[in-house]
Amino acid sequence: MSGDATVSPLDRKLLRDLWRIKGQAAAIGAVIAVGVLLLVMMTGLVTSLDETRQAYYERYRLADVFAPVTRAPDSVIDELAALPGVAAAEGRVAGYALVDLEGVDLPIQARVVSLPDFEAPRLNDVFLTGGRSLDPANPDEILLLKGFADARDIRPGESLDVTIRGAQRAFRVVGLVQAPEFLYVTAPGELAPDDARYAVIWMSRATAGAAYDMEGAFNEALISLARDASEPAVLEAVDRVVEPYGGLGAYGLEDHLSDRYVSEEINGLRGTSTIVPPLFLAVAAFLLYIVVSRMVQAEREQIGLMKAFGYTNLEVGAHYFKLILFIAIGGAIVGCLAGIAAGRGMVVLYLQYYKFPFLLFELRPSSFILGFLVSVCAASAGGLLVLRGVFALTPAVAMRPPAPADYSRTGRVGQAIARLLDQPSRMVMRRVTRQPLRMGGAVLGIAAGMALAAAMTSVMSGFGRTMDLNFNVIDRSDLTVSFTDPKSDKTILELQRIPGVIEVEPVRNVSVVLRNGLMTHRGAVGGRVMNPRLNRAVTRDLEGIEMRKEGVILANSLADKLEIAPGEVLTVEVREGRQPVLHLPVIGTTESLLGSPAYMEIDALNRALREPNRVSGASLRIDSARSDAIYRELKDMPAVAAVSLKEDARASLQELMDSGAGAMRYVMAGIAFIITFGIVYNSARIAQAERERDLASLRVLGFSKGEAAFVLLGELAVVMFVALPVGALLGYALSFGIAAGFSSDLYQIPATFGRADFGTAVLAVLGASIASGWLVKRDVDRLELVSALKTRE
Amino acid sequence: MTNFDQSDRSLDCAYRTQGLTKIYGEGAAAVHALRGVDLEIPAGEIVVLLGPSGSGKSTLLNIIGGLDRGTEGTVWFRDQELSAISDADLTRYRRDNVGFVFQFYNLMPSLTARENVELVTEIAEGSMESGEALELVGLHERTDHFPAQLSGGEQQRVAIARAVAKRPKVLFCDEPTGALDSTTGRTVLKVLKDVNETLGSTVLIVTHAAATAGMAHRVIHFADGDIREIEENETRLDPEEIEW
Ligand SMILES: Nc1ncnc2c1ncn2[C@@H]1O[C@H](COP(=O)(O)OP(=O)(O)O)[C@@H](O)[C@H]1O
Ligand SMILES: [Mg+2]
Secondary structure: OOOOOOOOHHHHHHHHHHHHOHHHHHHHHHHHHHHHHHHHHHHHHHHHHHHHHHHHHHHOOOOOEEEEEEEEEOOHHHHHHOOOOEEEEEEEOEEEEEEEOOOOOOOEEEEEEEEOOOOOOOOOOOEEEEEOOOOOOOOOEEEEEHHHHHHHOOOOOOEEEEEEOOEEEEEEEEEEEEOHHHOOOOOOOOOOOOHHHEEEEEEEHHHHHHHOOOOOEEEEEEEEEOOOOOHHHHHHHHHHHHHHHOEOOOEEHHHOHHHHHHHHHHHHHHHHHHHHHHHHHHHHHHHHHHHHHHHHHHOHHHHHHHHHOOOOHHHHHHHHHHHHHHHHHHHHHHHHHHHHHHHHHHHHHHHHHOOOOOOOOOOOHHHHHHHHHHHHHHHHHHHHHHHHHHHHOOHHHHHOOOOOOOOOOOOHHHHHHHOOOOHHHHHHHHHHHHOHHHHHHHHHHHHHHHHHHHHHHHHHHHHHHHHHHHHHHHEOOOEEEEEEEEEEOHHHHHHHHOOOEEEEEEEEEEEEEEEEOOEEEEEEEEEEOOOOOOEOOEOOOOOEOOOOOOOEEEEHHHHHHHOOOOOOEEEEEEOOOOOOEEEEEEEEEEOOOEOOOEEEEHHHHHHHHOOOOEEEEEEEEEOHHHHHHHHHHHHHOOOEEEEEEHHHHHHHHHHHHOOHHHHHHHHHHHHHHHHHHHHHHHHHHHHHHHHHHHHHHHHHOOOOHHHHHHHHHHHHHHHHHHHHHHHHHHHHHHHHHHHHHHOOOOEOOOOOOOHHHHHHHHHHHHHHHHHHHHHHHHHHHHOOHHHHHHOOO | OOOOOHHHOOOOEEEEEEEEEEEEOOHHHOEEEEEEEEEEEEOOOEEEEEOOOOOOHHHHHHHHOOOOOOOEEEEEEOOEEHHHOOHHHHHHHHHHHEEEEOOOOOOOOOOOHHHHHHHHHOOOOOOOOHHHHHHHOOOOOOOOOOHHHOOHHHHHHHHHHHHHOOOOOEEEEEOOOOOOOHHHHHHHHHHHHHHHHHHOOEEEEEEOOHHHHHHOOEEEEEEOOEEEEEEEOOOOOOHHHOOO
16 A cells, blocks of 8 residues: 555544544534533542541541530540540630730630640640740740731731730730641631631640639540541530530531531532533533534535445444544543643632641542543543444445435425525525424524523622622621620610710520431521611511511521421520520521521520520621721720621622632633533534535525625524523523532522523623624635535535 | 457356345335346446436446345345345445445545545455556546546546455446546546456446447346346447447
C-alpha cells in the first residue's frame, strides 16, 4: 500500500470529519469538559475536606461527646472515664465573655475555654500557629483564636481587655491557635462566620476556674469513645452520671455546631456532585447523539458503500464511535485538568471559612477514572443509538440515486398556511411540518438549555429572596441584645430609657431538645410577645402571625424534620434551669428560610418554665443618628452579654452565600448560559449542513444570498419560538429540583420563577440564536456553489 | 481486439439463480421487481444486462452482488448458496470476491483519490497497491486530489480503480457510464475491458444503453422483472468503436 501506512484511510476521514465539524465538536467537548470539571472539582473537594477533617480531629484528639453541666466537682471525671465505652474523659471550664477593643463601639462576644495547667490536654488539643503556649505560673496569659487575631490585627505580646461575669481584666496574648472544635466559628444565634466579631480565648484551668467560680469543678466534660462503643448508650450513661450536677444534655460530635457546618458543606457538595455533573453530561450525550446521527444520515450512501466493499457493521460502527470517543475523551481530559485548577482555587476560598491549619486539594485516581468513565459512558449512550442506525442501513442504499426527501405528507395545516406564503417561506414551513420529530428534537434541545439557564437564574433570585425574607420581613429590628442569663422584665424598661431607642421587644430564648417519637432536634424555643413587630413569624403570604398561649409555632422546615403537623403534641425537653420536660401542642407553622426556629408566646413559655416575667434578650429599633451613644450605654450595662447588629449579620451571611457552595450558583449559571449557546449553535449548524445542497440550488436558480439564508434562518426562528414556552415550563419544573439541591439544614432556597428570571433566560436564548444565526449566515454567504452541488453529502 | 477464442474463457459458472423473486412493499403497493429469474453467468466473461429503466436490473445486480436479498428463490456463487448464508458471511463474500462501480461514483468526499482506493485495499487480501490500481485506470497523476477536484469521468475511474484494486473475482457495474459523456464513457468501458482481460474478473455491467452490449461476451435482455433473451456475441466490438 502506498501513502502513510500508519494512518488508515478511515482514520483520515475521521480526522477530516472532526476538522469539518470542529465548531460543534468544540461546543460538545466543552459541555463534557464542564461536567467533568464539576465532577472532579466537587469529588476532590469532598475527599479533601473529609480526609483533612478526619486527620485534624485525630491529630488534636477532638472529643466524640460533649457534656455541658452547671457545675460538677473534678472527681466526677473519674466516674465518667470509668463508664463502659468511654476511652478518655476530661473536664474543662468554658464560658462566655466580652472583648473590649479600642475603637470598636460594640463589645465583641467571646468564648472562653480552659486548658489543663501542667499537662497536654487529653482531649481537644490546640494547634499553635504563632507565639508560645501558656505558662501555668502566669495567670494573665491567654491564647487567642488565630482567625480573630488576624482580623483584628492582634499579635502575640499584646494585651486584651476581657470582661468575664461583669469584671473587666487585661490579659496578655502569648500565642495564636487553631482548634478542630472551632473549624467553623459563628457568634451564638448567627449562621455566618465573621472572624472579626467573635473571639475564642484559651486560658489555664486555674485562671478560668477563678474567673467563672469553678475552682475544683468543671462545667463541660469532654469524652472520647472506645472503639466499637455505642454513642447513644454512652450519651445516656453520661447524662445519668452528671444529672445531679445540672447536666444540660450530652451530645455527640455530629451535633457540635462547628462539625455540623462542615458536614453540611461536605454533604451539600456530595449531593450537588451527584446531580449537576450528570445533568451536563446528559446534555452532552444528547448533543453528540444529534450531531452524529445527523452525520450518519448525511453519509448513509458512504456507509452503504463501505458495507458494499465488505466492511463489517462493527468496522463501520467503530468508525463513528471513534469520533464520539475522540470528543468525549478530549472533553474529559480538559475537564480533569480544569477541575484540578478549579479545585485548587476553591480550597483557598474554603480556607476563609473553614479554619483548617492546612487543606490540600487532593484527588484520588478514582475521581479521574470516574470522570473519564462517566463522560465516555454518557457519550457512548448517545453513540449506541446512532450505531443502531448504522447497522440498520443496507449496503443497497449506496446503489440508489439520491431520492429527494418526500414533502408530500406535509399535512393539511401546513398546506393551508403554505398557500399564504411566498416560495422561501413555504420551504421553511414544509420543512418544519414535514419532519416533526427532527424539529421536535431541536426544540427540546434549545428548551433544555433555556430551562437550565432559567432555573439557575431563578435560584439566584431565590438566594436574594431568602436574604430579603429574613432581614426585611421577619427581622425588622436594628439590633439584638442578649443578656448574660434570664433577667427580670424590668431590664426592658432600662433599655427603653436609653435615648435614641425607638422600640424594644422582649425575647425569651430557651435551649431545648424537641422530640416527636424518634425525631429529635436540638435548638431553641423563642418566646415572643403576643403581636411581635420587630422579630416576627410570618405566613407564606408574609403576614405576621399572632402568638397564642396554647402551644408552639414551628418553622416549616422544622415541622418537616420532626414529621409533625399542627394539632399534634410535641415533647420539649428544656436544657436550662430546672430542665422540665413539657408537652406542648403545635398550633401552627411559619415560613422561614434561615435556620429552624420554634416560637411560643413569652408569658405562656415563662409560665410553663415556672419562671414568670423573665427575658433573655430584646430586639431594638434605634435612631441611627444616635447609635454610637446607644452602643456605649449597652456596653456599660452589666446585664448585656452580647449585642449584634442586623446589618453585620446580613453582611456576613451575604458573604458566605457568595463563596463556597453558594458561589457555585454563579459558576453554574454561567455554564448554563454557555450550554444554551452550545445547543442553539449546534442546531443551527446541523440545519445548515442538511440544507447545504438546497441552498446552493436556490442560489443557482437566482435567489440572493439573503433569500437563501432566510430559508435556513427562518427555520431556526420557528424552532426557537416554539422552544421558548417549552423551555419556560421545563425551567419552572427544574428550578424546584435545583433549589432543593442548594437548600441545606441551615438555609432554604425557595424556588421562585419571576418574570425577570424568565426574561433573562429568553434573552439568553435570543442572544445565542442571533449569534449562531450570524455565524451560519456568514458561511451561507461564502457557500461555493459548484462544490456544494458536486459533493453528495 | 475484435477476435476472441471461445476456449480462452473458462466455462464454469460464476452465478446461478433459480426462481429469484424480489417484491418491494406489501399488499396493493407491492412492486414485483423480479419475477422468478433463472440465470447462469459463466465465469470470466463480460456480461451486459440490458433493459429499460425500472425493469429490475439493479435489483438483480444488488442481490447477486450480496448487497440485498431476494424474497424467494436461490442464488449460487460457485458452490456457495448466497441466499442461505448469514449477513456476516455475505459481508465476507463481498470483501473477498466482489468489486462495485456505481453510476454516481460514490467516492468518499473527505478522502483523496488514493485514500479512496486504500479504503478497499486495506481490508482485502492480495490486493494491489493503490498506485498500481490508479495507473490501471490512467489516473496516476491525480492521486492526491479530492473527489470535488475531479471531473465526472475521473471520479468514475477512481471508483473503478477502487473496485479492481482488490483483484475481485467479479466486478459489478451499475450504469457505470450513465452520468458520463460518450468520450469519457468509452474510456471507462475500455478500463473495464482491460480489467476483464488482465485480471480475468467476471464483469457484469448493468445499462439501459444498448450500444454497450457490443463489447460483451453475453447480453442478457431484461424487461419487467424477468429475462427476455440471452444473446452471445459472435464478434465483440472494441469500446472505441461503440457509438451512442
Ligand atoms: N427500495 C425500493 N423500494 C420500493 N421499490 C423499489 C425499490 N428499489 C427499486 N424499486 C422498484 O423496483 C423496480 C425495479 O427497480 P430497479 O431494479 O432499480 O430498476 P432498474 O435498475 O432496471 O432501473 C422499479 O419499479 C422500482 O421502482
Ligand atoms: Mg438501475
